[in-house]
Amino acid sequence: MSLRIDQDHSRFKQIVRGKIKQNLKQYVQQGEMIGKKGKEFISIPVPFIDVPRFKFGSREQGGVGQGDGEEGQSLGQGQEQPGDGQGKAGENEGQHVLEVDVAIDELAQILGEELQLPNIEHRGSEKIVTTKIKYTGVHSIGPESLKHFKRTYREALKRQISMGTYNPDNPVIIPIREDRRYRTYKLQNLPQTNAVILYMMDVSGSMGDEQKEIVRIESFWLDTWLRHQYKGLESRYIIHDAVAREVDRDTFFHTRESGGTMISSAYKLCRDIIKADYPISSWNVYPFHFSDGDNWSADDTRGCIDLLKGDILANVNQFAYGQVESPYGSGQFIKDLREHLGGDERVALSEIADKDGIYGSIKDFLGKGR
Amino acid sequence: MPKSLTPRLMDLKIEIEGYARAFGLDFFETVFEVLSTDELNMVAAYGGFPTRYPHWRWGMEYEQLAKSSEYGLSKIYELVINNDPCFAYLLEANAEVDQKLVMAHVYGHNDFFKNNFSFKYTNRKMVDEMANHATRLRRWIDKKGVEKVEDFIDVCLSLENLIDQHAPHIKRNPDPARAKEQENVRAEGFKVDKDYMRPYVNPADFLAEQRKKLETEKHAQKKFPERPQRDVLAFLLEHAPLEDWEHDILNVVREEAYYFAPQGQTKIMNEGWASYWHSTIMTTRALRDHEIVDYADHHSGTMAMQQGKLNPYKVGIELFRDIEDRWNKGRYGKDWDECDDLRARRNWDKQLGHGRQKIFEVRKHYNDITFIDEFLTQEFAVEQKLFTYNFNDKKNQWEIASREFKKVKNKLLQQLTNFGQPVIDIIDANYENRGELLLAHKHEGVDLDPNYARHTLKNLASLWRRPVGIVTKVDGKGLLMRHDGQTMVEKKVDL
Numbered sequence: 001m002s003l004r005i006d007q008d009h010s011r012f013k014q015i016v017r018g019k020i021k022q023n024l025k026q027y028v029q030q031g032e033m034i035g036k037k038g039k040e041f042i043s044i045p046v047p048f049i050d051v052p053r054f055k056f057g058s059r060e061q062g063g064v065g066q067g068d069g070e071e072g073q074s075l076g077q078g079q080e081q082p083g084d085g086q087g088k089a090g091e092n093e094g095q096h097v098l099e100v101d102v103a104i105d106e107l108a109q110i111l112g113e114e115l116q117l118p119n120i121e122h123r124g125s126e127k128i129v130t131t132k133i134k135y136t137g138v139h140s141i142g143p144e145s146l147k148h149f150k151r152t153y154r155e156a157l158k159r160q161i162s163m164g165t166y167n168p169d170n171p172v173i174i175p176i177r178e179d180r181r182y183r184t185y186k187l188q189n190l191p192q193t194n195a196v197i198l199y200m201m202d203v204s205g206s207m208g209d210e211q212k213e214i215v216r217i218e219s220f221w222l223d224t225w226l227r228h229q230y231k232g233l234e235s236r237y238i239i240h241d242a243v244a245r246e247v248d249r250d251t252f253f254h255t256r257e258s259g260g261t262m263i264s265s266a267y268k269l270c271r272d273i274i275k276a277d278y279p280i281s282s283w284n285v286y287p288f289h290f291s292d293g294d295n296w297s298a299d300d301t302r303g304c305i306d307l308l309k310g311d312i313l314a315n316v317n318q319f320a321y322g323q324v325e326s327p328y329g330s331g332q333f334i335k336d337l338r339e340h341l342g343g344d345e346r347v348a349l350s351e352i353a354d355k356d357g358i359y360g361s362i363k364d365f366l367g368k369g370r
Numbered sequence: 371m372p373k374s375l376t377p378r379l380m381d382l383k384i385e386i387e388g389y390a391r392a393f394g395l396d397f398f399e400t401v402f403e404v405l406s407t408d409e410l411n412m413v414a415a416y417g418g419f420p421t422r423y424p425h426w427r428w429g430m431e432y433e434q435l436a437k438s439s440e441y442g443l444s445k446i447y448e449l450v451i452n453n454d455p456c457f458a459y460l461l462e463a464n465a466e467v468d469q470k471l472v473m474a475h476v477y478g479h480n481d482f483f484k485n486n487f488s489f490k491y492t493n494r495k496m497v498d499e500m501a502n503h504a505t506r507l508r509r510w511i512d513k514k515g516v517e518k519v520e521d522f523i524d525v526c527l528s529l530e531n532l533i534d535q536h537a538p539h540i541k542r543n544p545d546p547a548r549a550k551e552q553e554n555v556r557a558e559g560f561k562v563d564k565d566y567m568r569p570y571v572n573p574a575d576f577l578a579e580q581r582k583k584l585e586t587e588k589h590a591q592k593k594f595p596e597r598p599q600r601d602v603l604a605f606l607l608e609h610a611p612l613e614d615w616e617h618d619i620l621n622v623v624r625e626e627a628y629y630f631a632p633q634g635q636t637k638i639m640n641e642g643w644a645s646y647w648h649s650t651i652m653t654t655r656a657l658r659d660h661e662i663v664d665y666a667d668h669h670s671g672t673m674a675m676q677q678g679k680l681n682p683y684k685v686g687i688e689l690f691r692d693i694e695d696r697w698n699k700g701r702y703g704k705d706w707d708e709c710d711d712l713r714a715r716r717n718w719d720k721q722l723g724h725g726r727q728k729i730f731e732v733r734k735h736y737n738d739i740t741f742i743d744e745f746l747t748q749e750f751a752v753e754q755k756l757f758t759y760n761f762n763d764k765k766n767q768w769e770i771a772s773r774e775f776k777k778v779k780n781k782l783l784q785q786l787t788n789f790g791q792p793v794i795d796i797i798d799a800n801y802e803n804r805g806e807l808l809l810a811h812k813h814e815g816v817d818l819d820p821n822y823a824r825h826t827l828k829n830l831a832s833l834w835r836r837p838v839g840i841v842t843k844v845d846g847k848g849l850l851m852r853h854d855g856q857t858m859v860e861k862k863v864d865l
Contacts, residue, residue: 004421005412005432012429021517024524027825044441046434049427051527052825054792054840056816062760062771064782066675066684075759075768 016047017359024049028356112225118369120229120284120317135185142182151181195230195284196277197223198270199252202291204241204261206328214324215290216253218358222288225366230284236273240266242296246273262296263289263333264303271311278315285316288365292326293333301333305340313346318370320348322361346370372403372420372459379404379460382470389655390477394730395647397480398494399455402473404462410446411435413459417630418451419500423507423622424516425523447672448472448644452483452633454494467661468668474651478644481733486639488632488737491538496629503622510615522616526623528829531791532602533624535631598795598810603627605796610833620833634789635737642686643733645672649687675755680782685754689741692750693732694725739786746782748775756782784814792818794840806852807834811842818842820851827853841865 014020016028027049065075112119138151156175160166166173201207201215227233237252238244244265247255270287278285295301313319323334334349341347350364351357375383383402390397405413415431416422438444447468450458458476460469483489493499511519559572559580599605603624607617633640649669657665673684696702700720709715732741751773758771758781772778787793793812801808807830811818823840831838831853839852841863848865851858 003408003412005415005428008415008424008426008429009432010429012426012433015426021520023521044437046437048430048434051427051524052822052829053528053531054794054811054826055531055819055822056790056792057819062758062781063785064680064778065757065759065770066680067755067757069757069770071757071770071772073770074765075770 012049015049027051112228118367120226120369132188133185134188135183137184138181139184140178140181142184146183146185148181148183152179155179155181194234194282195226195286196234196236197226198236198238198273198285198287200238200240200244200266200270200287200289201252202241202261202263202266202289203239203255204292204294206261206292206294206326207324208326211292211324211326212253214352214355214358215322217355218290218322218352218361219288221358221362222365225362226286238266238269238273240269244269260296261291261294262300263291264300264307267304267307267312271307274312274315280315286318286320287312287316288320288322290322290324291333292328293323293331294326294328295333301336305336308341308347313341313344316346318346318348318365318368320350320365322350322352322365325351325353325357372405372409373462375402375404375460378466379469382466383473386470386473386651386656387477389651390474390481390647393647393650394726395477395481396485397456397477398453398484400476400480401455401457402460402476403457404460406462407439407445408436410449410459410461411439414446414449418449418457419497421501421504423504423523424511425520427527447668448475448479450476450479451497452489452492452494452629453497454484456480456483457497465664467657467664470656470661471648471652471665471668474648474656475644477651478647479640481647482636482640482643485734486632486636486737487735488635492629492632493625499625499629503626506618507622510619514615519615519619522619523623525829525832526620528826529603529606529833530623530627531789532600532794533627533631534600534604535635535788537601537604538628594799595796598797600793600795602794602796602809605799606833609799611835612833616833631789632737635739638682638686638689638738639733639736639741640686641683642688642690645683645687646690646729680756688754689745689750690729690732692747693745694729696725697728698723698725700724739783742779742782742786746779751775751778792816797841801839805836807836807838809838809840811840813843817844820844823851824853824858827851827858828855831855 011020015024018025029048029050069075138148152175153173156173156179157166159176159179160173199219201212223233223235235249237247237249239247239252239255240261240263242260242262242265246269266289274285274287295304308319321334321337323331325331331351334351337347337349342349345368348365348368350361352361379402383400387400411432413420414435415428422428435446439446446461448458450456456476456479458472458480460472464472507519507523559568559577562568562571595605603620606612607620607624612620652665652669673681673687675681675684698721699718700706700722701715701718706715706718709718732745736744752775756778757773758777759768760771761767762769784790793814794809795812796807797810798806798808800806809830818840823842827838827840832855837852837854839850841848841850843849843865848863850861850863852861853859
């Protein structure tokens, strides 16, 4: 049903996407709402336009709060004020905060609609088969471990009533051997698609907290989308500076190394992992590499391109490289890739200037439907 | 589309309204409408009104509300407009116990709107007025184009908070006839009946002094405006070189800002009062046995304290209850204040039973500032676990700063003063004799956000069509920020 406000709403969205009213673009900010996915909290982005007004610098102001805690206890990190105690003038709605699980599939659908992403064409799907156990019926013989208590009880009750041994005042039911019922199962062959994401990130000194935050947000959405497309998605994480190593998820997002950058080290490790664990015949492979585009030497860059051309590209669905803008990086690497591999449709390249750029970048990566 | 009440809801309305009236609440006629979630989000985005002028910011509000209800993060419980008749909305999908709670809450708000002094001068036909504003602005959009009108609204919004929130209640500029009379007294001295008294009533040196004062005041009058103007929007309407359509739009924005101002001034009281009444009506009259668990769940959800947030519902209802209790037991006045025997204080009960009567008085004559100032006691602050917080630069985090009563109260009052917005006056509209507009920020310990100030000045300059400036303090030193529409220059000044 269309509402009167739809026009205002679509106008707001157009401003946020920078399609109209460029003069307001500078005031667009990314807010967030916190949702819950299982036990994890997830952030739902809510953009808003902050019209400039005379106002107090928020950090100086502070405020009054309510609750337990010692003096000096933390109320939260960073920019956001924990709550300014006053609503916008004129609002009178009471809001009740609920904690509800957000279905991750739903998020992915919304993402897909929002970005108009094509569904991915799976490959090798027919070949890959898994066996799944499905309970299909009930039988009078079977192993004790599959005993169906409710049905057994019902049989016993039926028998006792028909035999006239059931006394409603003293309702004791005793199943005998013939009453027992067991679950039976069939083995089913299900075609399954397997996919793996290989995240690679440059953690050299030039990648700051802000750059990592961008990578973190972007990989959350990539993960969400691919998980929506493939059941049973695996993730592997590689970090590198001058050498590469495989790490767990937590380390991936929180490590800060320093020193030089040799991207080829990560690509070599990536190649080895694919070769060892993810044969192309049965896996959909998605390497994503994030860096600020500052490689050690032109030689190393050449090495990377050779690795991609020679080994990696033939064995993956798509190779994606995202370059996060950083005040320290030269940003040369993406230019080199574009020059040598720009025509290859298995390669997706994207430059991410800031948090606002994530939106466009996800589309660059996932828009090809590979 | 909005639906009127189902017969069942109509019965509930009659029932709840009866309870409200029996408790002595005095309200406008209330019209409930039933809306779907989407519609309710829309009306909430419009600030409670069914129609507003076209602008993206309603879309922005809607996006937030729609997203948070879509993900089940929050939902709107009640929405009520200060209008006669008073309009309120019910969510179609709510359970019956929720509808009752909302109705009871609405009668609380309605009574408050009708009786609290802050709302005395608000337009009670605002639903119609808002619709008229929408029509007027649509007409200008047809004539001038969407972009042009919308850009101008954006500029107005950036200045929307520069109003004089006390203006509806007092006369800032003196009556010219009275001023003339005063001037005569100054020039000729007080009126004298008997001539021989003249040297005693008006001695020569007194007259000389008065004339001298008059002279300097006349000199001051050459300044424009004569005295600082807090209502910047009104000043711009009168004196800025606006085209007719710009004038009309600015007028609309100003009028709506004044309409909403009292709600900002009474947020804690208003919500507290409404919550007090939904709680009283529900728990003593309207609640049925099977509804108790759901009611308790939803009531406590509304009253929940989030770490570091002040919930106006919670503070308001507790303060009203505290006042009622104190006036019931006679815990006020000189004897109570001077009693420092803890045991006597704890058992203090004069059995006066004035509590209900007192809170009805309070809801009539107070706003948030006077309410907090007069009734927030040390015991209350401790019981409600109030604290102040501030930002620790070293640790890059917000921290609980203090639980000391004086600090908490001062901070709270400071936050409420002028809606927690900086106090800004126009002090000169012909600055340096070049027709520049000069504002002054009354600095009370907290600096302006320089980045926001720069962009706001730019917007102001586009209205005034000449350079504008603001005098403020940064890090304790006087600073003049001047914007000519293109660039901003900062200059140190002595204050």
